[in-house]
Amino acid sequence: MSSYEATPGKPTMFTTSWCGYCARLKGQLKRSGIEWDEVDIESHPDAADVVAAVNGGNQTVPTLLFSDGSSMTNPSASQVERKLAELR
Template sequence: MTFTMFTTPWCGYCHRLKGQLDREGIPFEIVDIEREPDAALTVEQANGGNQTVPTLLFADGSTQTNPSLAQVKDKLAALAS
């Protein structure tokens, strides 16, 4: 099961999480909120009006903001069960 990571090119937290997910072989989609204004609105809705990245959007509609790798793995496991 995949999810979407909303990010910006300059976000250090985003780069760190992307690297961790890649090393674990966890698939995900990346959306740059600076290039897609609609995506920025999605991030704002999830974060009380703030464009905080990384924000992850899962298949069930839930989100995580700046999660740890463990939090992402836990969420994916919960969605798979």
């Protein structure tokens, strides 16, 4: 799909610098001890294309990409935790 594939146990989070939902989720994941790789879609236009591809053409953030190729858009920290547990 792209060069933005997630590694096992560490999703890739697509964000923007001004996204309040992104900041909220990053805080929640940090408190939960979950690590992630972050890609700002404004700095990486090809990443914006990845986000649009999994969101019906919309560049909605935060979008998380997991090692199995699945994605979640604006998930809660508990949804991310459940998905990572499923992938173990």
